[in-house]
């Protein structure tokens with residue numbers, strides 16, 4: 001990994017039609033890793049990954065932040081709020097041509113509890129007179145303590161690079177989570193591995209350290225409504241392998257069962273999950289292995 005490489009998760013929120021998808025298409029272009037448009041239940045979806053030489057931007061969609069229409073909606077809003085606290089940056093996009101609306105107020109209220117830096121992106125500036133921009137900025141400045149306010153036109157590309165540069169200065173140093181070429185195929189990979197990792201840590205309690213890695217080896221569509229996934233849990237110690245597998249494989253089975261449920265929710269399809277455990281000493285320190293595991297170029 002390069003020194004000073006930055007990477008982070010960025011949530012894009014905003015009312016419908018403000019231009020979120022247009023923005024994604026502009027920054028990621030042909031390489032966009034659009035996931036299925038299936039409604040997500042509890043998890044967020046990765047919309048696209050932008051890989052630069054010195055930074056990787058992972059954009060995620062947080063659908064639940066909008067005003068709920070029913071009770072399940074409240075639950076979704078809660079989850080969305082949690083997500084917004086976990087990401088490295090939040091882009092709150094508005095339409096310059098429409099100005100301030102009720103839907104924005106709902107989101108801004110939710111943002112009051114968000115600790116991550118929030119950027120106001122004023123989109124569609126091509127539709128307004130420059131004189132109208134300043135009052136809009138003033139209005140929003142009064143509503144929330146935005147990290148930065150950046151006017152753009154996602155359609156024409158105005159100021160989009162500037163936005164990315166500003167964003168980069170706020171991203172933490174971190175690895176390239178995705179290989180640039182991996183992104184197009186299965187952007188869900190990272191989430192899948194995180195889900196499995198989460199189950200390992202939950203079910204084994206303190207016995208297994210956070211240094212374990214989960215590698216998604218293979219994703220195969222068996223038929224139109226089932227996906228077959230093979231994954232390996234990598235530990236650094238032989239003793240941990242036994243704990244992970246458990247008595248007659250009971251632990252691994254349990255991990256697999258719980259992870260599978262979450263992955264099914266994520267993908268909206270039936271999943272067969274095959275889990276393996278592998279001991280690989282000191283894997284974290286080995287550049288070549290990082291490569292192999294898809295954590296780096």
Ligand code: GDP
Nearest residue numbers: 016017018019020021022123124153154155156
């Ligand atoms: P989303 O619902 O937030 O994802 O919004 P979309 O990206 O689907 O955009 C909604 C509409 O706004 C589409 O017709 C876009 O072409 C249009 N749009 C998006 N960005 C801009 C912009 O910067 N300028 C103009 N004039 N139109 C835009």
Ligand code: MG
Nearest residue numbers: 017020021022
């Ligand atoms: Mg959209």
Ligand code: K
Nearest residue numbers: 114115116118
């Ligand atoms: K904040």
